[in-house]
Amino acid sequence: MSRVxxxxxxxxxxxxxxWRxxxxxxxxxxxxxEFNDxxxxxxxxxxRDGVKFKNYVGVIQIGGLTxxxxxxTDKNVVEDSDFTAWHGALLNMLKICKHINVNSVSEANLKRKHNSLLDLYFEMYLDEVQSLLRAGLVKQYRRDSSNVLALKGRLDFNKNIQQNLIHQERFYTVHQVYDFENLVNQIILRGLSILGALTYNSQLKDRIAxxxxxxxxxxxxxxxxxxxEKVKENRKTVAYSRALQIAKMIILNYSPDIRSGQENMLxxxxxxxxxxxxYVYRMLLRxxxxxITVSFQNKQVFWEGRTIRPxxxxxxxKNKDNAETFIIDTKWKVLDATNPKPSDNDLKQMYAYNLYWDAKRSMLLYPNSxxxxxxxxxxxxxxxEKPHEIEHKIEYDRTNQCKVGFINVLDENDYLNLNIGTEIFEKII
Structure with a gap:
């Protein structure tokens, strides 16, 4: 019996x-x-008697438990609607960041509450495998050693004497075979077998069979x-790329239960x-x-061989000879918006970014509700530039500033906020 x-x-x-x-x-x-160790x-x-989750999101399947x-983005009391909203938000974030294939997952699938993240990946994998089977799997040459009835390839004299002293109509040869027995097909088949052992979804089980x-x-x-690592992409295997990517995720994250066979884990x-x-980067590009140009993961040498990377x-x-630079560093953590106090290390980090990239403004960007x-x-x-005194008050030239910025990840309807790019531009520029 499965439960979520x-x-x-x-x-x-x-x-x-x-209490829930x-x-x-x-x-x-x-x-x-065991997995944590x-x-x-x-x-x-x-x-004691349990686990406390960290900043990793996604899905864990243990036997029939998902x-x-x-x-x-806040510490408020959790309502049932919060789970629905953030389930959909996570799936859409993964879709926008291309961790879920846009063409394989429809909007209808994303909105199905019962459809777990793993089920979506499983469906994507089965769609890819079905497409490969329709187009025809790849055949490749491989070396084989066996008894054959006609002499082909190179005769293995020692094995031929051992096995065919009586059956002289046979030849033990080393020869090439052109068939489906190759690594890419074996990987795809292994992925199907693991899915068959993992899923409790009757429709998926039927498709796998x-x-x-x-x-x-x-x-x-x-x-x-x-x-x-042995798989080499060529014109024959380029169609396998998406299926191999998902198969790698499934196979390398699969932990079979050797003892009982009931608590397999993915x-x-x-x-x-x-x-x-x-996600912020892709929404700014959208x-x-x-x-305005947006670049991702820039770096400069900071000290000896060490680099810094906003x-x-x-x-x-503004025009051909006049450009302004702005820095954004994203922080996924809950910060009190009424009295925001970022860490000293974060502020020092932004200070260095401003100097190295000659930026007058930077922003630490936090999620909020x-x-x-x-x-x-x-x-x-x-x-x-130095601060100067005007009527006994210190007036700054505003040439080295940093903002603690907050952005609402969800919109007023509790869907993923798709206007986040425009709002971020308005906050820093």
Missing amino acids: IQVFEFEKLTLHMD GRSLEPRELDKLY KNNNVYFTGI IEILPK RLKANFPEIKEIPIQKHHF TLLFDMNKLWEE TKNDN DLVLIRN KVINEGFGNYWKGRE
Whole structure:
């Protein structure tokens, strides 16, 4: 029997039922602990009788249990509608960042609440495999050693004497075979087999069975990371690229339960800091502005061999000889908007960005659930211009500023805010 538990990042999940009726079973918790140990406690923290999730979002499947970890931008009491809103927001963010194929996932699929993130990837994979089967799988030459009835290739004298002393009508040869038995097809088949063991969706199980029935008879081998490194893209395998990408995610994140075979595990987790950074970048690109260019992950040498890398660099060209630079660093964390106090390290980091990129303004961009109008703060030093005194008051030239900016990830209807690019431009430029 399958069940789904939805949690937000930094929430706890234990063996004891919480106020929302959520709890783990002992064997599920053991599997989470085992997974956490293998990954150096990156994805969550082990606590007494449970786990506390970190800033990774996505989905974990353990046997019949699916845990969906969703993002959230405030600490308010959670309502049922919050899970629905952030489930849809996460799927759309992944779609915009091209972690979900736009052509494979329709808007109708994204809005189906029961459709977990893993189910979407499974459907994408099955669509790709079905397309490959319709077009015809790739055949390749391979070397084979076996008994044949006609002499072809090179005769292996030692093996021929050992096996064909009586059956002299046979020849043990080393020869080439042109068939479907190649690495790319074996990877695709292995992905199908893992999906068949994982999914509890009856429709997906039926599709998997039909696809495997249409698959040519090839040997299934255990696939490891080094197998993917051996795959070379050429004109024959270019159609496999999307299927191989999803197969790699499925196979390398699959943890079979050797002992009982009932608690097989598959994880698909995304660092929300990186996803937020990429999402902001892609939304700024979507907001067309002929006078502004947006670049991603710039870097300059800072000290010895070390570099500094602001998330986003914006350049506004007022005219041919007059350009202004702005820096944005995205931060996926909850900050009190009424009294924002970023860390000293973040402010020092933005100070260095301003100097190295000759930017007069920069912004630390945080997610929030409200519309907020913020002002720029001034750094005291760092430019040649000095603050000057006017009627016994210090007046700054406003040449080295940083803002703590907040942006609402959701719109008024609790859908992903698609005007975020325009709003960010207005905040910094």
